[in-house]
Amino acid sequence: MAWHRAFLFTSLIGSHAIAFASSNLARSENIAWGPCEVETLPASIQCGNLTVPVDYTEPDSDTTLQLQLLKVPALHEPKQGSILFNFGGPGLEARLTLAGMAETFHALTGGHYDLIAHDPRGTASTLTASCFANQTQRATAVLQTRLSDFPTPADEMALGKQWAGSVLMGDTCSHSQLKDHGRFMSTAFTARDLMQIVDAVSDDGMLRYWGFSYGTVLGSTVAAMFPDRVDKLILDAVMNPHQYYHECDIEIWSDVDKVFTSVFQQCLQSPKQCVLAGRNQTAEELEESIYALLDGVKRIPVVEGQTIIDHSFIKTFIRASLYSPKAYPNLAAALNTLLDRNTTKFMELWGKQMGNGGIFTGDLADDSPFAIPCSEKRTGKHTLDEIMPDLYSLVQTSKLLGEVGNGVAMVCSQWKIDAKERYEGNFEVTTKNPLLIIGNTYDSATPFKSAQNISASFEGSVLLEHGGWGHGTLSHGSSCTSRAIRNYWTNGALPEAGTKCEPDYPPFQPGSLQQVLIDIGFMDKE
Structure with missing residues (x-):
């Protein structure tokens, strides 16, 4: 489950509406099947x-x-x-x-x-689950609410801003078109x-x-x-x-760190396909160097063109890459460029994977990653103090990506639209x-x-x-x-x-x- 980017096993697919034909259909059983209006x-x-x-x-x-x-x-x-x-x-x-x-x-x-x-x-x-009139409003809201940031529970100022953003998101959605059909x-x-x-x-x-x-x-x-x-x-x-x-969805993060560790181990077993192997380090040393890099850009982000490369930006890239082994060589190459401080080359490799036409493409065009689960999740927790134990559990479950789970945990605690039927x-x-x-x-x-x-x-x-x-x-x-x-x-x-x-x-x-x-x-x- 994702809060901002939605991932499928081999690709990221935005939920764009497609027009389908509805005329000149031949009946089959109780559904009128006919040609699709997609060339x-x-x-x-x-x-x-x-x-x-x-x-x-x-x-x-x-x-x-x-x-x-x-x-x-x-x-x-x-x-x-x-x-x-x-x-x-x-x-x-x-x-x-x-x-x-x-x-x-x-x-x-x-x-x-x-x-x-x-x-x-x-x-x-x-x-369609949408809290906003268009994609521009949605993109602005992501920045304003800080839901694209990944603060740990120890980052009190950043976490407080993200919590305020979840309150804003809950209020915005409760006054949008979702108030009519979100149930x-x-x-x-x-x-x-x-x-x-x-x-x-x-x-x-x-x-x-x-x-x-x-x-x-x-x-x-x-x-x-x-x-x-x-x-x-x-x-x-x-x-x-x-x-x-x-x-709170904590268990879903249980194997993240194991998988990340295994990527470096598998890298060294296929050195011709993994450029990180050329650094002549052990798998443990390579992994430690990436964690050190993430800590560094968390304190001092790097600017490349119009992009701020911070730990949240890199972790989003890593998270997407772990979804498919075919992305591993590109992930290894991208991490290698960061270790070499070559952010220009990193952004080229980022674009190859995350940009238009890449291995993974597109943000969701709506707010269903919040609207669907939050309407039916019942944790009984509605304040930051009440969910803090869950936020700590997230980072304890995954050092690499646990804090990515903050967004859904926070927004769902502030959600005001209840499903008409919940299992x-x-x-x-x-x-x-x-x-x-x-x-x-x-x-x-x-x-x-x-x-x-x-x-x-x-x-x-x-x-x-x-x-x-x-x-x-x-x-x-x-x-x-x-x-x-x-x-x-x-x-x-x-x-x-x-x-x-x-x-x-x-x-x-x-x-x-x-x-x-x-x-x-x-x-x-x-």
Whole structure:
């Protein structure tokens, strides 16, 4: 979950609204599917709308919402149904993400399913969660509220300013358009939307779902609310739903420092792909030099052109880089330039990764990373003194990035818009069919312990450890993991308890999930 930049396993995707065609559609089941009004999409991909209630707590209300859906039709007969997707955030659009990865998902699911995604409430143009009239106002607010700064609890002045910024953010959002529809974008309502889609497209009324990151909170919620309707469901890169609803999200930072340490260790094992190896230092010495650098620019930031390079700026770059092993060589090169005091070259490498057309692109175009979780998080803490123990826990959990969690912790404590429905139950649930739960060994955004925790909750579920790096299984290719996922979708087979699948290539070495899928015969060569 992110407060300012929203990260997906392999890319950052801004939630930009896309126009879809709605005329001359041929009816299929209860959804009118037709061509998408996006020239870059293949003609085989279809789009459609589904009318659902805005407020599920008011069954007699006539107020409705149009869900916008995208379908990648099955490649083979007989069809086995439809799989629904959510790619996380909260706040990431889903339709274009699915469209861009359609070939990969067909390979992993066997090609006998229709693949369907909708832009959830609060994202893109679906009840857009926006506290501001335009992006200029939003950018100004980020600076004014200090929510893009990462002070530690010991930085009393900076922390006080950030707290004041969270108060300002809460007040601003409560007087924006969110005061009218911010109550209707909870995870529980989105779970009900999923079941509306299931009823509209499935011939057996059973849920098939694959969720990533925050999508695992949604998946856990829909499975707990509708356990008897679960056919197959994968939770991939697991967030702890217990903390999501009831506490500050501390557990998500648990593996950050382990992953960061491993990057330097892996660097030295692939010296030709990692320029930091040329400094002739141990992994421990390299890591210590970066922490020293961060401390230095925290006290005395560096100006390069129109950019202030401080510890928050660099940590945002590091955080994004840890999401995908394919970014590691560029991360190493960028850190090397900083150690050489070459900030001009650093900004070039920053632009290669974070700028337009880079590996990671775009800030969220709305405020869903606050609006969705804050409307349903109930910690009972509303003052700075009350949340200070959580802020200390954050930095104790992760030396590198713990303070990045300040923003959501603070803003949620000041949020004034309550969800109309919030999931109140626990996750001690037995589903009709068992869940497949997958966690990466080296995931800086969703630690393996969260996958362990939720697997212990859902009776009969099986936990698969994906021994790779990055956020979610798709970030680091593994033929073992790919076979386990495909076996689950094609015949419901689960891996043996305790299974750990290793990646097919080291994180600094060339490789891709797509090449793995080609090598094992799941995907054709182009």
